[in-house]
Amino acid sequence: MNVSSPAFTEFRHSLANLAGNPQETGMSDDERLARARSTFIAKLNRRTAVDMETCIHCGMCAEACHFYIATEDERYTPAYKIDPLRRFYRREVSPLRLLYRPITRKMDLDELKEWSELVYEACTGCGRCDMMCPMGINISEGINIMREGLAAAGLVPDELNALQAEQRQSNSLFGVGAAELKAVAAELAQHGTMLPLDKESADILVLTTAVEVRLFPEAIAACAKVMEKSGADWTISTEAFEASNLGLITGDKTALRAAFKRVSAKAKEIGAATVIVPESGHAYQALRWESANALGEELAFEVLAISEYIARTIKAGSLKLKPATEIKSVTYHDPCRLGRQGGVFDEPREALQAMGLDLRETASNRRENLCCGGGCGEYAISHGAPIRQKAFELKKHELDDTQADAVVTGCNNCRINLMIGAEETGWDMPVVSLVETVASNLAE
């Protein structure tokens, strides 16, 4: 897949049209505000209280944010992005709330509308500021709560709202449902790759995403080759294949739980002990770290990123790789929600090194990695394009400085955003998927 392919052009066209059908919430302004307030109150717990109490307004978090670094617009300071939440906490929840109330103003809807831009367009929830804060404040958790409050108030950007409505109403994304997955499976079968769809029982349930079905079917084929080569008993379910969870991105917890329930129920039904998440950072964070809490129970299965599965099977000796020949040197882009928010740093690197590739790290890497600029749904928001492009330039410079033959990543959303950046700027470093690189170098 490259930027000149018709599928990519068509995908970008569909992104541009997402905002065309704004969803009406049918809520009055008072109702919106009340819903945001009750969401904030429900989400402000001991952990967030400690964070809210501790900020000293030093502003250092700005120096971690790719949007601030790229634009020097002070409104993109992470602490400022969660300022309404902090003020709400002080006035409504904090131990000193009775003292603060007479001297602070109530949260209003205009304020929330203004912050919608800062929280959705100017924040990818990458969490780099979490690593910078000298107090140890989890700012991205504050962003999540802001998004939940805004989602409750019906203030999600139209593009994300459209995607979420589609997932809620028809269990599809970008027009991709069971029929489209079956069509891709039929096409892959013609090229010799069989997808074991809808097995009644399997050890491993493998998920994919609408983006892969529509844009990167070669990633699905690569995943299939890896699973077969490692001797796994696996399946993909046409009823519960979607790993993407718009609820995590928008903050709509009802949508979040609904998506989890589909996957969890299917895994239980077929007796899967493991669920594998494809190359999607937010899908990994959602299922691996958020789903049990959203469902209120521990998961009955293990969740692995495909890169974790690859590294595990390489170590176990069931997957053998040969030296890569098409490219010699690579740099690895840590997807924020897989790495900094998910803890998967070593496994992709172990896979790359198992193919004898010269791994060249960017100046910022692992927990301090720079975001691609388009994560957490940002790349779908049309208004965000100018600052997204500037943030991409930061990333591009770091990638170029490695002088690697290609950049490998483990997230389709990062891949798309890097490809959009490449198309906009004429950047020519190949952007490749980890699982596709591995599948191309399986030892006989």
Added chain:
Amino acid sequence: MTLLDFARGPALQWSLIILVTGIIWRIVGALLLSSRKDLSVARRKSGLNDGLGAIATRSLPAHTFEKRIRFQHVTGYAWHLALFVTVLFFGPHILFFESLLGFSWPALPNGIVLFSAAVALAILIALLIRRANHPVQKLISNADDYISVILCILPLLTGILAFAHIGGRYETLLAIHLLSIEALFIWFPFGKLMHSAMTFPARFQAGTSFGRKGIKA
């Protein structure tokens, strides 16, 4: 009752009562909020080591971000160090602590303490000017940010004036110095100076929550 008697007597007692009660109220109030158990399966067991590790290392300067935050780091370290030297190693301060605690420790020469007080004062004034002018800090600052810095400046300034006998009778200068400290005590639990207590649970929970995901906080 002279001004000095007032500063040494009821003003000190009440400011300490407000300080201690306020700190306990604010910490306990925050920690008493509900907290749900994380039901996700930890990548590795995390606990005391991760929490204490984050407390110890969160503000160490050696990382990728350093070149963008050098000014804040250097001034942050220098200000806190100079403050501790001034407060803890000035002879008359040690006598005051001894009257409260019943034990003492060696003092540093007055010249060194005076120098650190001057450094601390200069840094605070520089940070105050920066806060009022730097676009990021100006935007995110509220009254608390300015009040807290000014209330830290006043004890340093009045202390230096009292030490140097500049601006009035020594007893009056000393009383004003004590009253400025008591104003700081009274404000302490209500503003951001509370970070000196809250940073420990904040860093600790950052260490454990990232630690269970296998990430160094």
